[in-house]
Amino acid sequence: MSIYRNAVWLVKGLQEYTKSGYEAAAKHFTPGDLDVKVTGRSFVITGANSGIGKRAALEIANRGGTVHMVCRNKERAEAAQKEIIDQSENQDVHVHILDMSSPRQVWEFAQNFTQKNTVHVLINNAGCMVNQRELTEEGLEKNFATNTLGTYILTTALIPALKTVEHPRVITVSSGGMLVQKLNMEDLQFEKGAFDGTMAYAQNKRQQVILMERWASQHKDIHFSSMHPGWADTPAVRLSMPDFHAKMQNKLRTEAMGADTVVWLAVSTAAGQQPSGLFFQDRKAVATHLPLAFSRSSPQDEERLQATLDQLSAKFNP
Numbered sequence: 569m570s571i572y573r574n575a576v577w578l579v580k581g582l583q584e585y586t587k588s589g590y591e592a593a594a595k596h597f598t599p600g601d602l603d604v605k606v607t608g609r610s611f612v613i614t615g616a617n618s619g620i621g622k623r624a625a626l627e628i629a630n631r632g633g634t635v636h637m638v639c640r641n642k643e644r645a646e647a648a649q650k651e652i653i654d655q656s657e658n659q660d661v662h663v664h665i666l667d668m669s670s671p672r673q674v675w676e677f678a679q680n681f682t683q684k685n686t687v688h689v690l691i692n693n694a695g696c697m698v699n700q701r702e703l704t705e706e707g708l709e710k711n712f713a714t715n716t717l718g719t720y721i722l723t724t725a726l727i728p729a730l731k732t733v734e735h736p737r738v739i740t741v742s743s744g745g746m747l748v749q750k751l752n753m754e755d756l757q758f759e760k761g762a763f764d765g766t767m768a769y770a771q772n773k774r775q776q777v778i779l780m781e782r783w784a785s786q787h788k789d790i791h792f793s794s795m796h797p798g799w800a801d802t803p804a805v806r807l808s809m810p811d812f813h814a815k816m817q818n819k820l821r822t823e824a825m826g827a828d829t830v831v832w833l834a835v836s837t838a839a840g841q842q843p844s845g846l847f848f849q850d851r852k853a854v855a856t857h858l859p860l861a862f863s864r865s866s867p868q869d870e871e872r873l874q875a876t877l878d879q880l881s882a883k884f885n886p
């Protein structure tokens with residue numbers, strides 16, 4: 569962790585990631601980018617029962633898209649599904665139950681899903697910041713299992729299906745927090761030293777951005793993007809970062825503001841015309857490194873990340 573990186577990031581965040589940062593950026597949005605109908609297109613959204621994912625699901629349902637909500641908890645998912653159907657008057661909203669931290673379940677879900685359904689757009693939104701080092705049933709560190717390995721397996725498993733449709737897209741909700749981290753291939757599951765959940769999360773989010781860049785260069789027929797939603801007032805922020813939430817409460821974005829760029833990347837023509845593999849904030853491609861932060865990783869390490877995830881995920885492929 570670098571004190572310089574954290575300080576520069578905080579100053580940037582206070583200017584750009586807040587509600588006022590969104591309002592300033594929104595003055596430059598192209599009106600009409602989101603005036604589209606996406607009837608006939610199918611959107612898989614993980615973590616769609618809450619916060620940014622739920623708002624994105626509603627916006628997509630409002631525009632006529634078929635929404636597949638991929639959620640861990642059946643009751644919460646069905647309650648959110650009902651709300652989305654009631655508000656959008658779009659019946660084409662479906663619930664699938666999946667714990668993204670279980671690699672075995674993620675493989676099985678993808679296999680079953682593609683047998684019965686089509687996917688045009690995958691939105692990797694589910695994410696967590698677990699502040700104590702916790703292991704999943706399969707013995708994996710929880711943040712890594714959910715944010716990195718879960719995203720890796722779901723995307724890998726859906727790529728063949730995405731390649732069969734027109735204009736496929738993959739969007740990963742990463743975080744500006746990743747700017748404080750350089751890829752660390754030596755300790756993917758945070759076994760060394762004192763555990764810091766915020767830094768584990770930021771490392772996972774860095775890995776997501778690198779994966780999207782790599783996939784973009786490997787699969788030219790799919791449009792990949794990662795993005796930062798800004799600092800939005802959601803259950804995740806309230807639960808995992810209570811001090812930050814208390815201090816920033818009046819400055820945080822609404823869930824709709826946090827979801828805006830997710831929706832723009834998922835439905836707009838303008839987003840599809842951007843190069844694949846970029847990192848977005850407020851509908852604009854932005855740098856993936858802070859100035860002078862020395863957070864760039866070597867191509868060898870990035871290749872190793874993908875190869876390591878490939879090997880690890882294969883162990884759980886039934």
Ligand SMILES: NC(=O)c1ccc[n+]([C@@H]2O[C@H](COP(=O)([O-])OP(=O)(O)OC[C@H]3O[C@@H](n4cnc5c(N)ncnc54)[C@H](O)[C@@H]3O)[C@@H](O)[C@H]2O)c1
Pocket residue numbers: 614615616617618619620621638639640666667668669670693694695696714741742743744796797798799800801802803804805826
């Ligand atoms: N809110 C912010 O300020 C902010 C900032 C940067 C990035 N993000 C990212 O935005 C995304 C959405 O988060 P949010 O802020 O809307 O919070 P949220 O808590 O409202 O939503 C997170 C969703 O992920 C789901 N999820 C977590 N672990 C899961 C698992 N193992 N299996 C299935 N689903 C799981 C949760 O159930 C929930 O639906 C996350 O990836 C988060 O890291 C949020």
